[in-house]
Amino acid sequence: MSIFRFPLMVWLGIGTLIISLGIRQSFGIFMMPISDFFMTGREFFSLTIAMQNLLFGLFQPFVGMAADHYGARRVISLGAIAYALGLYLTSITTTSSVLYLSLGVLVGLGLSATSYVIVLGAISKVVPPQHTAKAFGLTTAAGSFGMFAVIPGAQSLLTHFEWQTAMQVFAMGCFVMLAFSVFMKNSHGGSDTTQQSQPEQTLKQALAQAFRHKGYWLIHAGFFVCGFHVMFIATHLPSYLGDKGLPANTAAMALAYVGIFNIFGSYFWGLMGDNFSKRHVMSVLYLVRTAVIAGFVTLPITETTAALFGGAIGFCWLGTVPLTSGLVRQIFGARYMSTLYGLVFFTHQVGSFLGAWMGGRIYDYYGSYDPIWWSTVVLAFAAALIHLPINDAPINDAPHKAPAKA
Template sequence: MTAPTARRVSPWVMVACGAAIVTLSMGARQAFGLFMLPMAHDIAVNRETFGLAIAIQNLLFGLVQPSVGALADRLGAGRTIVAGAVLYALGLALTATVGNALGVNLTLGVLVGLALAGTTFVVILGAVGRVVPVHQRGRAFGIVTAGGSIGQFLVVPLTQELIGISDWRTALWVLAGLMILMIALARGVTGRAEPDTVAADGTLGEGSWAALRGAVSHSGFILLNAGFFVCGFHIAFLSTHLPAYLSDAGLGGSVGAGSLALIGLFNIFGSYFFGYCSDRYSKKHVLSYLYLARAAVIAVFVLVPLSSASALTFAGTIGFLWLGTVPLTSGLVGQIFGVRHLSLLFGVVFMSHQFGSFFGAWAAGWSYRVTGSYDQAWIASIALALLAAALHWPIRDTPVAVARHPAPV
């Protein structure tokens, strides 16, 4: 009598379920900036305090990501997603009940930060990367990444509407309810890494800590960490502070919400486009060009007169570049180090992304409190984009197994 075989999910069903989970998880996350002003008015949480809560969220999101990624590699992505979904719903529901800065830091900061680690890119891309053929991996990563943008396009306007017709607490309760849907979707994202063997793409399987030690000794891994820090700074700064920046200029909450939604809409196309490029061109060079484009777009935005038209144009343009870094960066990690420990290794790189997010959310709020403007944050965004463009170009992207075991001559 043969043992029952594990249920296998079609690779593209897994991609679809993973994209839907990211749609919910990242959609809610990108809407948090809409709560800054109403919460400040209701419970006296100023911009620096709110920015600190989002910074804590991003920091914890990153700090636990390698451990959560390794857990998903060992126990399976589905179980990890279910745990994250429950924690996410709990964190948002409790945020709706708080009345002071400490409560916001513990709920929206700590609980949601931990939840995000189990319901976003690292866990899902690790599972997808092991079942999708290598020549289609970049496109699959792009589709999952686009899920975050679909969520931003759909969830952000919904959240703004809920805040407008009811209040911010009701909006948080609705978002908490939406997070429960991820539990059902987690059934479509199953599987865990196989025992250490030679991987299908030719790179050598090895233990988690051995893989991590090998990665940190590779200069390309360090450069990827530094570059992804910049991406995190940009994403957190804009998603947290752009609505308030536009409101300060008298453009109103609808323009801020519309800008975030447009970022999400255009990144649906951008994520797929850069995933497509990941399968066909040098990933490190495409990353360099992407960051150069970000620097140019931000510079033009701060130099031209601010208006609804310029804000929405900026949102669409930066949106196309928004999360295109994810399929390229995760794809480059898989290309160099293989997919056996992709959740762990991309989790480490993503941790650097979240360090950048911490500073993007908090430092911009601190700078605003000290100077009364976001000028320094915009300048830092441009300078960091140029630095990231320079860092990616020299990365050695040859698979490590090839580098360590060259063919005989």
């Protein structure tokens, strides 16, 4: 299937992710102005972003269940409203503790209802199984395009206006997601003909089936590492480069390179997942991350190496999303994709919480990011090994039976 023949739901999902994830990935460049405004250390902002990511994941299974039951349209519309409210409250507060509610809880809820789990779950129900990873890769690439498009714009707003104005512009952008949701068609079924020919599986049966599958827990472990990586880098790379004496626009451009190279990387890894074993492709991706991060912390930090790192890590930044979600879809089918992938994404966000928070904690304690950089290298290599023993054979051709041992 050509990408130009994908259903409208795919393109509406792409538009939603461009805005939702573009805003989310820009929060790292707000660390210094917000910390200076409230006169707090970096750990305060790090903990706020960590809380946002933890709640982002904690809400995910519940909004996934809601999407599987009521459809993606309602969930995305409510999420866009929560997202806008959280950003606006952040812009008008003069009390730092309010950020835990606004930037932490409300934005975390908004993200959970407007990002990958809901959008990919909806797409899995309208795209044939053999084209799922490609569709997921294209959709994931859209989130990266948002990162490329939004971060330079956010940096420009911070240059010419106060950070509060930038947050209010972001809040207005959330209403575009609300407009997109109006045109989304709710879909509760799956495009999997095998699944359609079998008796309807209940959510309880689907969860029990997944929890008995060892490979499902290995998928959780691998995605934990991904979350740790991306939120540590997105949150702390600007400050790390600033500590090395590089100008602020270097960090913004490095993150923009992450976004633009991930546009190609996400689609590439998704395409590889449609043509080769997803678990083997995932192992290769994590080996590439291992080499890229190790090279970055070993070489001198300059504007050139920062740009090269942004491009290289961007190429394998969110390629994990089409592969991980594709594995869940492949093994368990489309019917409860949002729920099962939502649980996996919660584990991803536990990793995100620790990556964002521990980065600030370790820096404030040691005055250096070096220990956590090297921990990301070790975790990347471990994740490459974790995916090798996963049994990725589909099991929904017999939902009433216990799954084969992975």
